Amino acid sequence: MRHYLILSICAAAAIATFSASPAHATGAITCKAGPESGWKPRAELEAKLKKEGWQIRKSKVDGGCYEVYGTTPEGQRVEAYFHPVSLEKLYVAQRGKVLFRKKGY
Structure with missing residues (x-):
């Protein structure tokens, strides 16, 4: 019974932790660029x-x-991060050191 109680408490804590934290991108910045249908192709940025x-x-x-x-x-x-509509450079980092960050990002 004691093991069941401990497992229940741990499970409840894990559920509360993961459900309370919002989903975030893994990167350094985020863009509010609208739907992907309005984005320029990634191949255009690479070129x-x-x-x-x-x-x-x-x-x-x-x-x-x-x-x-x-x-x-x-x-x-x-x-480096680029805006998908304008292809503007927003952020550049090297091994965690920020080399460039556009104001507002």
Whole structure:
């Protein structure tokens, strides 16, 4: 009976913890860019960055933004976020050190 009580308390605590915390993106910032149907294609961002001299290792959607892992024209390996409608650079970090953050993000 005692084990059942302890398990019940632990289960209730876990449920309360996970149900009380809101879902967040895993990234550093979030974009309020509207529905994905209004976004520019991720391939367009990648082509733009390559033209500017970036080397792209990976890109994905995170927090409503385009997140890019790559190397800048200056040779810095970074994680960068771009607005999916304007393709504007919003945030760039290197190993947790913020190199650039657009005001408001």
